[in-house]
Amino acid sequence: QVQLVESGGGLVQTGDSLRLSCAASGRTSSNYAMGWFRQAPQKEREFVAAVRWSTGKTHYHDSVKGRFTLSRDNGKYTVHLQTNSLKPEDTAVYYCAAGSPAQLSREGGFAFWGQGTQVTVSS
Numbered sequence: 001q002v003q004l005v006e007s008g009g010g011l012v013q014t015g016d017s018l019r020l021s022c023a024a025s026g027r028t029s030s031n032y033a034m035g036w037f038r039q040a041p042q043k044e045r046e047f048v049a050a051v052r053w054s055t056g057k058t059h060y061h062d063s064v065k066g067r068f069t070l071s072r073d074n075g076k077y078t079v080h081l082q083t084n085s086l087k088p089e090d091t092a093v094y095y096c097a098a099g100s101p102a103q104l105s106r107e108g109g110f111a112f113w114g115q116g117t118q119v120t121v122s123s
Helices: none
Strands: 002-007 010-013 018-026 033-039 046-052 058-060 068-073 078-083 092-099 117-122
Touching (some): 018 117, 046 078
Parallel strands (some): 010 117
Antiparallel strands (some): 018 078, 046 058, 068 078
16 A cells, blocks of 8 residues: 655645645555646546656646656655646646556556645636
8 A cells, every 4th residue: 555645735826836745655666656637626637747756757748748847756755746837727636646557647557646735826
């Protein structure tokens, strides 16, 4: 079992930045991927960004490319999502996920999920 704890959400204005963090503990593995998904009100959960731990390869949703940066702390199984130039449409609950997905952008294979952290961007 893997436990994920997110932090860093909040209420900001358009154009501001936030840094979300997710710390994994328990049966972590270098074969895992870690990433972020988000769910806006009345919308399905969608992929944001993810990284394969063994290779460091990252993948981003087109809507966040150039604005969001995912980084990892190798020694601590922790990932950070730096979100810049935030827009109202980025408002959502952001969930950290870990697992062995065949595709980084698909939920399937991400077996472990955090509780979520709210990001609200006001216009």
